[in-house]
Amino acid sequence: MAFQESDYHPYDFANRRHIGPSPAEIAEMLAVVGAPSLDALIDATLPADIRQAAPLDWGPGLSEQGVLHRLREVAAQNRVLTSLIGQGYYGTVTPPVIQRNIFENPAWYTAYTPYQPEISQGRLEALLNFQTMICDLTGLDVANASLLDEATAAAEAMALAQRAATSKAGAFFVDRDCHPQTIAVIETRAAPLGWRVIVGDPFADLDPGAVFGAIFQYPGTSGHCRDFAGPIAALHGAGALACVAADPLALSILEPPGEMGADIAVGSTQRFGVPVGYGGPHAAYMAVRDPLKRAMPGRIVGVSIDARGNRAYRLSLQTREQHIRREKATSNVCTAQALLAVMASMYAVFHGPEGLRAIAQRIHRKTVRLAKGLESLGFAVEPEAFFDTITVEVGALQGVILKAAVAEGVNLRRIGATKIGISLDERSRREHTQAVWRAFGGDMRDRDLDHEYRLPETLIRRSPYLTHPIFHMNRAEAEMTRYMRRLADRDLALDRAMIPLGSCTMKLNATAEMMAVSWPEFADIHPFAPADQAAGYAELIADLGDKLCAITGYDAISMQPNSGAQGEYAGLLTIRAWHAARGEGRRDICLIPTSAHGTNPASAQMAGMKVVVVAVAANGDIDVADFRAKAEAAGDRLAACMITYPSTHGVFETNVR
Incomplete structure (x- = not known):
């Protein structure tokens, strides 16, 4: 029997599955707006002189199955070893109930920023x-x-301290035992603003009168657990503020920063059930004393009542100071890592205070057993008191031991020329301990059942935490599932309806794209793992970089900024460095239209530039005459201009050229 050949492609990933509208729906919408075709609509919307002359040529598109097959090939190029590198990134167990109901659930990962509390409860x-x-x-x-x-949070803490401290000093002190990436980001943020960064030992090198603030790592990147109450008191005596970068899991058994007198605490909640994922994203945190809350960057959720008098939640304090202070702002942060923060909070709900304490104690006991074994082999282990990280002096054996560890399936941390760092975590098992011992030349079995602790007695936590009833609910999987479902039912996300809002917030990522995020080959790669273990990531990044260069017309792309505002800041720092390299460091004026997003002037100020505001016409277009006049007035001090394109009004302005 003859039949008509179908031209329908059931696996057309982009057009049929992802974009959404069917050909019939597209035709109906075109009829409503009076356009004969999509091409005609684009011709009427985008000025011809700014459109690309030829379409992007990346070859034919792939089906969903084709995409997943290709991703599997790329993932196979990554080698997943057990990474005991630490340095702020640790193995963690994501409870399956959280992975399935939060991490992989579009009700949570497609919801819009919770500006409208009635659809975000x-x-x-x-x-x-x-x-x-x-x-x-x-x-x-x-x-x-x-x-x-965490590193960005530490830099934000420095800016907060500079703004809030009574000290008029121009320097900021950084504990040399902070994670290296934290020190690097702080130095980068301080340089354009003229703040001097002093890196040293808080107990030997800190001059409280010479700084407006200081940050201490707790526990330190080398493993030290120190009581910073003395240095903090000295800072307060000089009118400076103190920040502690603290591991939240360690705080379940160690004295909290607030009890030491700290004004600010920052850190990462990655090890609360969020995979390392080659460095992120992860939810950092910042906590402050009450008088500092209005200077804290980001947003704060609070409890209120609705029109019927019922308990309700809302963004009760959303500093977003860049929208008010703009070029006077000290922060350009206007976002959060909401999905990862939700995962971390559910991890705490799932385990409760008893669970967190038990996990921390188990990790510490494993680290003690590891240290005892290394000491029995004749190696010097420091510090004497630690939580989950130790540093081992190995002399000229460093390279040999690191190579032997990789052969055992374990990554360790190279420190200087003669030391090795080791950090254990929630996923560490006896076979990992024994593998490390073998790499160091030992052949022992981990049979030590002695519950020995090497925590500083004076820093043992005695205060309660997680006392709210939500952290004491029935933790059966069924109850957790129901709780997460109840919360999801109070939100509006793309699994329920279209969200007709613009801005820079992530829209719907196709399920096929999201699946790979949970694969161990991507989720379990440590950001400081050797490059040859992350060849798949390198291919992904290079491929995306090439495509973005083709789209934008630039020569190179940085994947480092993890928000739009951070991208602005990185671009402005690049411009600043380029001028300095050409001997034109005097160029410090940035032209920004009044219609620009508030992060624009905030980023320019943070980059050490002076913002000159350009007027806009009644329809939102840039006033070209005013732009030209301001540029001429700036003369040889003109460094850059920042233009949102399309504009905040959604218009592609023809006069941008």
């Missing part, structure tokens, strides 16, 4: 749980709903 409650968790663990009064990463 679920996420707002989960984020309030996050804030409560952070306040309890740090011993401070107020926490925000997360920041981008």
Whole structure:
């Protein structure tokens, strides 16, 4: 029997599955707007002189199955070893109930920023749980709903300290035992603003009168657990503020920063069930004393009542100071790592205080057994008191031991020329301990059942935490599933309806794209793993970089910024460095239209530039005459201009050229 050949492609990933509208729906919409075709609509929308002359040529598109097959090939190029590198990134166990119901659930990963509380009650409650968790663990009064990463949070703490301290000193002190990436970001942020960064030993090199603030790592990147109450008191005596970068899991058994007198605490909640994922994203945190809450970057969820008098959540304090202070702002942060903060908060709900304490104690006992074994082999292990990280002096054997460890399937941390760092975590097992011993030349079995502790007695935590009933609910999987479902039902996400809002917030990523995020080949690669273990990541990054260069017309792309505002800042720093390299460091004026997003002038100020505001016409277009006049007035001090394109009004302006 004859039949008509179908031209329907059931596996057309882009056009049929991802974009959404069917050909019939597209035709109906075109009829409503009076356009004969999509090409005609684009011709009427985009000025011809700014359009690309030829389409992008990346070859034919792939089906969903083709995409997943290709991703499997790329993932296979990554080699997943057990990474005991530490340095702020640790193995963690994501409870399956959280992975399935939060991490892989579009009800959570496609929801829009919770500006409208009436359609965001679920996420707002989960984020309030996050804030409560952070306040309890740090011993401070107020926490925000997360920041981008620990290093950025530390730099934000420096800026907060400079703004709030009574000291007029021009330097900031950094504990040399901070993670190297934290020190690097702080130095980068301080340079354009003329703040001097002093890196040293807080107990030997800190001059409280010479700084407006200081940051200490707790526990330190080398493993030290120190009581910073003395240095903090000295800072307060000089009118400076103190920040502690603290591991929240360690705080379940160690004295919290607030009890040491710290004004600010920052850190990462990555090890609360969020995979390392080659460096992120992860939810950082910031907590402060109550008087500092209005200077804290980010957003804060609070409890209110609705029109019927019922308990309700809302963004009760959203500093977003760049929208008010603009070029006077000290921060350009206007976002959060909400999905990862939700995961971390659910990890705390899932385990409760008893669970967190038990996990921390188990990790510490494993580290003690590891240290005892290395000491029995004749190696010097430091420090004497630690939580989960030790540093081993190995002399000229460093390279041999690191290579032997890789052969055993373990990555260790190279420190200087003669030391090796080792950090254990929730996923560490006896076979990992024995593999490390073998790499160091030992052949022992991990049979030590002695519950020995090497925590400093004076820093053992005695105060309660996670006392709210939500952290004491029935933790059966069924109850957890129902709780997360109840919260999801109070939100509006793309699994329920279209969200007709613009801005820079992530829209719907195709499921086929999201699946790979959970694969171990991508999720379990440590950011400081040897490059030859991350060849798949390198291919992905290079391929995306090439495509972005083709789209934008630039020669190179940086994948480092983890938000739009951070991208602005990185671009402005690049411009600043380019001028300096050409001997034109005097160029410091940035032209920005009044219609620009508030992060634009904030980023320019943070990059050490002076913002000159350009007028806009009634329809939102840039006033070219005013732009030209301001540029001429700036003369040889003109460094850059920042233009949102299309404009905040959604228009592709023809006069941008």
